[in-house]
Amino acid sequence: MVLCTVSVPEPASPSAASHSQTLDRGLRALEVLARRPDGLTVSELAGALATHRAAVYRLLGPLADHHLVRREADGRFTLAPGLIELAAGVRPRLQEVSEPVLQRLADRLRATTALTIRDGDEAVVAAVVLPREPRMHITYRSGMRHPLTQGAPGHVLLAAGSPARGEPEVISRARERRYSVSRGELLPGATGVAAAISAPGHEPDAAISAVWIAGLDPEAVAIDVMAAADEIAVALWART
Secondary structure, eight states, X not given: XXXXXXXXXXXXXXXXXXXXXXXXXXXXXXXXXXXXXTOBOHHHHHHXXXXXXXXXXXXXXXXXXXXXXXXXXXXXXXXXXXXXXXXXXXSHHHXXXXXXXXXXXXXXXTSEEEEEEEETTEEEEEXXXXXXXXXXXXXXXTTOEEETTSSHHHHHHHHTSOOOTTOOHHHHHHHHHSOEEEESSSSTTOEEEEEEOOOTTSSOOEEEEEEESSSOOHHHHXXXXXXXXXXXXXXXXXXX
């Protein structure tokens, strides 16, 4: 390194707009890779982001340094385990309390159970629990998103708010009954029953659900699902 005494002006700091654009591209890169578990090449990722390869390399470097992406032996980039550590900090107390309850509910009903969290106008699946028995059951991945207007978990989360003019009847009915039933809205052929969790200090922004193909009465399942939601709520209140 060569040092000199010539005074030069400091380079201008990147604008807020460029910061936002870089962050946005980095986040979009993670979203694209999440949809492609087999990974993408730099060229493929550049095409998906509508940018050039050099910009993608600049994004992937810091993401790899923080263990959010990794380069596989074939040169493709995939998501990396560092994301698991970040995800562990998302509503950890809610998941810690919910998962044992969901497991007992899944075992009792012999159906798949799930925890869903509200994120704006969307619902995000935070945990999926299968019953511990040797039969085939529905499964789907954590992180799946769907509109609040679609599926029983979204219905009960919308119903937790104040009535809105012109809201669908299914939301009004969920508000009256404290649970919602949906058929084939999220998974073809599946029936789902959901109830919201009354979180301490604010209106519910999480719900639990049971999902199955055949053999269960939704009204009977609703009783167990609401009881499990109340059990989680009581445990959350006890920890505040």
